[in-house]
Amino acid sequence: MKFEGTKDYVATGDLTMAVNAAVTLERPLLVKGEPGTGKTELARQVANSLGLRMIEWNVKSTTRAQQGLYEYDAVSRLRDSQLGDERVNDVSNYIRKGKLWQAFEADEKVVLLIDEVDKADIEFPNDLLQELDRMEFHVYETGATISARHRPIVIITSNNEKELPDAFLRRCFFHYIRFPEPETLRQIVAVHHPGIKESLLTTALTQFYELRETPGLKKKPSTSEVLDWLKLLLAEDLSPEDLKRDGANALPKLHGALLKNEQDVHLFERLAFMARRQGR
Template identity: 90%
Template sequence: MRFDGTDDYVSTDDLTMAVNAAITLERPLLVKGEPGTGKTELARQVAQALGLPMIEWNVKSTTKAQQGLYEYDAVSRLRDSQLGDEKVNDVANYIRKGKLWQAFEADGKVVLLIDEVDKADIEFPNDLLQELDKMEFHVYETGETVKARQRPIVIITSNNEKELPDAFLRRCFFHYIKFPDHDTLRKIVEVHHPDIKPALLTSALTQFYELREQPGLKKKPSTSEVLDWLKLLLAEDLDAEDLKRDGANALPKLHGALLKNEQDVHLFERLAFMARRQGR
């Protein structure tokens, strides 16, 4: 079982190696990187390439590790007991299986995505250590032990919003997705927009990297945002000449796809103002 990328996803050599190393070691693959660099999409593409089903657990700030195992609905059981419902005699009727349980009981191997693990409380990763290591957990209400029929391929993503515990990191194979260089980004764009004219692509990527490298920028635009921007440029039927800027306008065309806060927009407006003053 080996991942070599897909037609829809440009995987660099080091990312491909990381995926296959995690599969070989049977350890979770922890993927970090800027938002929008394809971390979540990686799991989907691994599942597609290997022909495996995917189970996705989207972590939120309120998510608890226990929810990934199971939840016991005591309130519903109490209500049913008051109504005289016979199903209250079997506590299993009130156990809701979590994403890990679903992955463990699957008939075959699956890809389990734990997305944005750093959003949750700092104890969240520690609370999953044993389950991800031993691939089993105990259900206290029923007394059963749930063991994985086949060890899933676990991919965990993080936007680096907070540090993860050392004990958790030791159990993972780690990879940081660097922001793609010019050639890699060109390949990514050509996958999504195969008919884009070379001159437009060259001009757009030049502007994009100049924008990303602007000192003082609060939020650098990501891969997903440049793809959206190019989609808009194509929809408006713009060409390389249309993208040319003068000193009076430092903002790129349709900049709302790239700049996502007012501070960054004001930064480029100030640059344009300074350029106009110097040009007098």
């Protein structure tokens, strides 16, 4: 069972090596990187490539680790008992299975994605240590122990918003997805926009990398944002000449696809203003 990338996802050699190493070690693969560099999509493509079903757990700031195991609905049971419902005699009627439970009880090997683990409380990763290590957990309400029938391939993503505990990191295989080099980005663009003209692509990517490297930029545009930008350029049928910037306007065409906050827009407006003053 080896991941080698797919026709819809350009995976670098070190990324495919990381996926396969995590599978071999039977450890969760912790993937970090800038937002928009394809961390979540990696899990989908690993599942597609290996012919496995994917179970996705999207973590939010309010998510608790227990929700990944199960939740006991005591309120519904109390209400049913007041109504004389016979369901109350079986506590399992009030237990909702979480994503880990679903992955553990699957009849076949699955890919379990725990997406954006760093959004939750700092204790969230620590609360999952035992379950991810032993691949089992105890249901206190029923006394049952749920063990994984087939050890899932666990992929955990993080946007680096907060540090993860050392004990959690120790149990993972780690990979950082770096922002793609120009040649790799060209391959990614070819997957999504196969008919783009070479001259337009060269001009657009040159401008894009210049924008990313602008000192003082608060949020650098990501891979997904450059793909959106190129889609707009193609929809508007713009030429390389249309993308040319001068001192009067430092903002790229359709910059709303690339710059996502007013501070960065103001930065380029100031650069244009300074260029005009120097040109006098």
